[in-house]
Amino acid sequence: GESVGLHLPTLSVQEGDNSIINCAYSNSASDYFIWYKQESGKGPQFIIDIRSNMDKRQGQRVTVLLNKTVKHLSLQIAATQPGDSAVYFCAENIDSGYSTLTFGKGTMLLVSP
């Protein structure tokens, strides 16, 4: 079946750099997307979400961009900090009435001081 995939399994950056984590999705019917951060030994932590009727959404130090034409989602983290080191997952939901999130495989972000 269709699934969400990630281009890069590991991203290494220096502290203070901006990070960009990418995600490709294949289901054009998906109408809701979420980014989660998962630290070792913890459950996924909600970062930011975006609906399909939006192209961009900003949070604190994070921005999510959605390009429906090429079915691409990205998470931008400004001024990356060592505490941002974690695995980042994108997830999509086809039907907002249900909680059936389809997750990508994840990208490991490593931030060096």
Add this chain to the structure above:
Amino acid sequence: KAGVTQTPRYLIKTRGQQVTLSCSPISGHRSVSWYQQTPGQGLQFLFEYFSETQRNKGNFPGRFSGRQFSNSRSEMNVSTLELGDSALYLCASRGGPSQETQYFGPGTRLLVL
């Protein structure tokens, strides 16, 4: 407001046994979903409960079951455990069908020997 809690945090079982995991959602949240996370398959949806009713189910065998109580707490049960059931089991809650953001608990780490 307290987050999603899961008990126990760690479990070791042997093949053929059964196990019950518990999840308490965020106060006021009525929807609870369960996910299985493994290194090979990533995060996969198990099922969702809302108002004590299973609303949706993922592609898992019948050995995996769940229920929800009137206070929205949920349990999932896995019978006749197999080695491949070793995983991190995550519970997520949201307010209801019209509220899309799911918040995850820390998970229960199950090891089947």
